[in-house]
Amino acid sequence: MTKQSLKRTINLFAIMAGCATGAQAFAQQAAPVGDIEAAKGKVFMCIGCHGIEGYRASFPEVYRVPKIAGQNAEYIVAALKEYQSGSRTFPSMTAIAHSLSEQDMLDLAAYYAQLK
The missing domain is CATH 1.20.5 (Single alpha-helices involved in coiled-coils or other helix-helix interfaces)
Incomplete structure (x- = not known):
């Protein structure tokens, strides 16, 4: 050479x-990155169902509500987007997802992903 x-x-x-x-x-x-601190003011809409061990929703049918603490952040964002688009359906989740911005979704996902 x-x-x-x-x-x-x-x-x-x-x-x-x-x-x-x-x-x-x-x-x-x-x-895009979620803000865990910002999510603390947003979790009120999630904690009533997703924060209770063994919780079952009763409308429109009995449904076991999964705990989402420790769930992968990307999965949470994808699920919320699917509820927002209508490709996943459950009345309460669809309503909540429609009220969320993409940043809200990222914040909530970051918050729940870091919980154990």
Whole structure:
């Protein structure tokens, strides 16, 4: 390998490393994040059902309500979006999901994901 081709190879690796670092920083910056503190003022609409061990809803039919503490945040956001879009249906969850912004969903998901 000549000195010039070695120099080009080193430069190419430097450019690739810079691109990878920049892409990683962009991905981290672009990813929406939930605010656990903000969620503390929003959990009132969840805790009545999802915070009670073994709770069963009775409308429109008897339904075992899952505890969501420790659940994966991405799963919680996806479920709320499905209730909001109508692809999942349950009257109380549909109504609650329609009242939530995307940031509300992220906040609630972050809060519940960190609980054990």
